[in-house]
Amino acid sequence: MPDITAVTHAQNIRYDKQAEALYIIDQTLLPGEEREIRLTTLDEMVEAIRALRVRGAPAIGICAGYCMYLLARDAWTEDRQAFLRKLTEDGEALNASRPTAVNLSWAIGEMMAVARARLQEPREVLLDALYQKAVAIHEDDIAKCKAISEYGLSLLKEGDGVLTHCNAGPLATSRYGTAQGPFLLAAERGMHIRVFADETRPLLQGARLTSYELQRAGVDVTLICDNMASIVMRNGWVQACFVGCDRIAANGDTANKIGTSGVAILARHYGIPVYVLGPTSTIDMNCPDGDHIPIELRDPEEIKTLWYEKPMALPEVKCYNPSFDVTDHDLIAGIVTEKGICRAPYTESLAALFDDET
């Protein structure tokens, strides 16, 4: 029996204030096992983000907020400059865990701003302000994802087919998700949307996470290999592509999971619109274009060994393993944020999102 709320409200990141403990669902074990693990030390936090036990741009930012609060508790000393130096160092180490998703550096920056602003306050006042900021980052994302899901759903009609790539559901965010949120909202409202989920090699977030979330929510999801995107588009089964984002540059160029740019180029060939969905915390107005987005390179051996019982190529074969690629802004029909749907020219429409913040 579909349990939509169990999916949309999955506690992928949970902070127990009584125990002062941070828990995450270890996403490397899904879909076979749903296990919470506790993150206590900086090394555990860095490893969890690097190993994608917690992953997805917004989720990484939310986790980083709580991590910075815990690290501040450990770094505390009456010597306030020494405290700030230690927290800064820990934040830099956390930020280095993965370079592409701007949400990580954004969340760490938000927490550091509170630490600097409250530096001379008594210990409990400063720590409470940091905790409240971490909670705000988490709760703001819930509201953002719900709004993104509503705007995204406004682009679809009953019976539409949508192709998605990687995972941008509740496991990658706080609730509902970004690119997948509209599908879950449609299910809640009894609207039939047919989703084609790319498996998304080599980390298989689409197979392991997207189809796991959507199937359990009762969404009509079909899992396909990445090299099948063209045939489902050619068959006329896809009316739109919805993808997430890890960093959107000021001109609309968007970094997302490796393979996204190929989906967008295919979609252009078949005349299918591609929408990027993500919160404004994923927009980096200091990054002028996609050439300036740092692309994470992962262990090349993953190509030959990940999820396989035995290596699928000779050990001496070279591999190249970029975790993201950049979709040119001119391939993107719209960028869906919690503030609405931005259209080209993105240099102007994205900047306008921040007008009320200047």
Ligand SMILES: CSC[C@H]1O[C@H](OP(=O)(O)O)[C@H](O)[C@@H]1O
């Ligand atoms: C709403 S998640 C955004 C984005 O993050 C994912 O990358 P990863 O699984 O490596 O953290 C993927 O690119 C999603 O589209």
